[in-house]
Amino acid sequence: MSDNPKSRILVIGAGCVGVITGYHLSLAGADVTFLVRPGRAEELKRPQVLYCYEDNKLKEYKSYTHIADPLEMIGANYDYIVIALDGASLRNELGQELVKTIGKAARQTNTKIILGSIFVDLRTWFLEVSGLAGEQVTNGHLDIHVYPTKRLTLPSQPPTNPELIAKADYAYSDKLEEGFSVDDSSPAVANGFTEIYNACGISRCAVKSAAEYAVGINPMLPIFPACELLGWPKFRDIGSKGEIWSLAVAAVREIQGLSIHGELGQRASAETTEAGLAAALAAWERHMIPLDLQEFNRFHHAVKLQSQGREHLRVCLSYGEAEGKPMSALKELLERVDHPQTATA
Structure with a gap:
């Protein structure tokens, strides 16, 4: 005790x-x-x-x-x-x-x-x-x-x-x-x-550490609007989802590179790849069985906390732009999720 x-x-x-x-x-x-x-x-x-x-x-x-x-x-x-x-x-x-x-x-x-x-x-x-x-x-x-x-x-x-x-x-x-x-x-x-x-x-x-905590959470938010655009595929299939998945991973890297994430974020941005992130998410999905992770995420991030997630990403965008960074992938992802008829997989 x-x-x-x-x-x-x-x-x-x-x-x-x-x-x-x-x-x-x-x-x-x-x-x-x-x-x-x-x-x-x-x-x-x-x-x-x-x-x-x-x-x-x-x-x-x-x-x-x-x-x-x-x-x-x-x-x-x-x-x-x-x-x-x-x-x-x-x-x-x-x-x-x-x-x-x-x-x-x-x-x-x-x-x-x-x-x-x-x-x-x-x-x-x-x-x-x-x-x-x-x-x-x-x-x-x-x-x-x-x-x-x-x-x-x-x-x-x-x-x-x-x-x-x-x-x-x-x-x-x-x-x-x-x-x-x-x-x-x-x-x-x-x-x-x-x-x-x-x-x-x-x-x-x-x-x-404060840096590890922030880098482990803040940059992961682009994954969920990308899943929303793609119809919530299983993570084991996410790496094959073409343009939208590439856009999401690029947005993850942009957020990792924000100055608030320091050197740890810079290293993470340099090391993050589409294949590596897809493999990590698929491992998370397998580990959570028998809980259906993507159906859980669909509720959690597209219903319960959707507005929070969008606001979080917009603040990340404003931070990057204030640092003089184009944040083009994050900007494009937000545009597509706000206007999903323009999105293609």
Whole structure:
């Protein structure tokens, strides 16, 4: 068990990311509270039912509390606040007010923030809006693949049990090397959270350098609009998809080469090839079986987070243009996904 099994953690958001993150933190002995929209509070009055692809069993998650008013954060002195909202929601008008309230609650306290939202250079923005000190905040990302079973039904492959999935609120697969990742923008925050999370005993949190973390996430976003244009082919076939695939890989390399990604990004840009990236994606797809990775991605990136992904890529485009780079592949990919009738495979 962790040296601090009763760490008090507030998870902001109780959707896919929030619930699964809270579940593992609860298994680690933490006292977990969710901050949710008022309409979501009613659903949390009953246990959340989770289906795990690894053991094909249902889990009942009920060891949590919840609040619906952000002002209740103030004076609560949580050890950690984990933000489990998508980057677009965090950056809109309501999200900015929430960030200011987080800043008010955490300022001049020992509360540490895991910024578990994905968006390019988000930590810089968050520190500016919240007014918090850099040593209080680090980036985090859920690597567990999780989806709401009432909104998505995936093709079933043995030994998956579709009858049990139908009884669950969420289904998840934790087959990657780590279930959660944090970067070392604030080592104290990253290391402390990792110690707590890893006490759950069934999932693992990894600490990565800030450069490795950013290069591993930001440049990969062009893959999903390309898949959308191509009709979501299996990754094992992606390398044969001609012009659109070539355009996507060129856009990946352009984003890797942005100055915010430093020397690591420059090296990645020089080393990334169409065949190599296709092989890596196909390996990811094979590893996730029996979960159907591309059907999962179709929901996650073309329905749930499509607008966030587009905005992310447009910000990357603006960063590149500000550096005097043409970003021609990314620009063309965005034009085609905005006007798919012009796209050809």
